[in-house]
Amino acid sequence: MNLKDKVAIITGASRGIGKAIAISFAKAGAKIVLCASKPDLLAQVSGEIEQLTGQKPMHFVFDIRDGKKIEEVVKKTLDTHSRIDILVNNAGTTRDKLLALMSEEDWDFVLSTNLKSVFLFTKAVLRPMIKQRSGRIINMSSIAGITGNAGQANYAASKGGIIAFTKTAGKELAKRNITVNAIAPGFVETDMTAQLGEKVIEEVKTRIPLGRFGTTQDIASLALFLASEEASYITGQVISVDGGLSM
Numbered sequence: 001m002n003l004k005d006k007v008a009i010i011t012g013a014s015r016g017i018g019k020a021i022a023i024s025f026a027k028a029g030a031k032i033v034l035c036a037s038k039p040d041l042l043a044q045v046s047g048e049i050e051q052l053t054g055q056k057p058m059h060f061v062f063d064i065r066d067g068k069k070i071e072e073v074v075k076k077t078l079d080t081h082s083r084i085d086i087l088v089n090n091a092g093t094t095r096d097k098l099l100a101l102m103s104e105e106d107w108d109f110v111l112s113t114n115l116k117s118v119f120l121f122t123k124a125v126l127r128p129m130i131k132q133r134s135g136r137i138i139n140m141s142s143i144a145g146i147t148g149n150a151g152q153a154n155y156a157a158s159k160g161g162i163i164a165f166t167k168t169a170g171k172e173l174a175k176r177n178i179t180v181n182a183i184a185p186g187f188v189e190t191d192m193t194a195q196l197g198e199k200v201i202e203e204v205k206t207r208i209p210l211g212r213f214g215t216t217q218d219i220a221s222l223a224l225f226l227a228s229e230e231a232s233y234i235t236g237q238v239i240s241v242d243g244g245l246s247m
């Protein structure tokens, strides 16, 4: 897949899935703009990309719930690169609790981090993408947004919301030659799932037809395809990468 000279913004790029996507896109020739909340990790990813490709990616440390900062990132990206071709809305978080124990703050925190940020960032890149008459937006949903998951009412609602948002944006933006798709990972080996504990991890594996957790590269490979020219006729889709778990 070739992303030569495409400008790609990736949120949640300091580790896990976002990091794998950033490295994949950089190897494919894209100019990378990294966003995340953890400065040390982000600097590390930036260094890895520089070592691998020679490119020094732009990187921004901020809270993805901050709409003003998002606009700043878009402005600075345009000042440097004059265009934005790809946006990957990947940043996400969890605050798992059974409904009876979930506070309004737990709800608002997860919904604003996972869902509102997707709205804010997508809106912020629309003007340059419309002007260019092209763009790719890739949103990170989850199997939880399709099937629901006990203990994750806030997370599942945010990921289900991303699916509805993706389809709506796909319909609105198709005539502008901007595609909008969502990826719905199952269980992927990252810090997020490491919190589950060994016993739960082993139990979940017994339910996955392919018998293993996904790797971050499994998700990055689909993101790379969706960002590429080869995927230009795909929009409004939610593609599961889950080892068959949602079958």
Ligand SMILES: NC(=O)c1ccc[n+]([C@@H]2O[C@H](COP(=O)([O-])OP(=O)(O)OC[C@H]3O[C@@H](n4cnc5c(N)ncnc54)[C@H](O)[C@@H]3O)[C@@H](O)[C@H]2O)c1
Residues within 6 Å of the ligand: 011, 012, 013, 014, 015, 016, 017, 018, 035, 036, 037, 038, 062, 063, 064, 065, 090, 091, 092, 093, 113, 140, 141, 142, 143, 184, 185, 186, 187, 188, 189, 190, 191, 192, 193
């Ligand atoms: N790991 C999985 O099994 C899995 C499964 C389904 C969906 N997902 C989704 O994939 C995405 C990435 O997951 P991961 O496992 O790599 O997670 P992770 O916890 O390893 O990384 C999350 C990233 O999001 C960023 N982030 C979180 N809150 C932020 C905030 N308020 N402001 C700015 N950045 C913030 C972090 O800095 C980090 O870079 C998430 O949206 C997650 O919901 C993950």
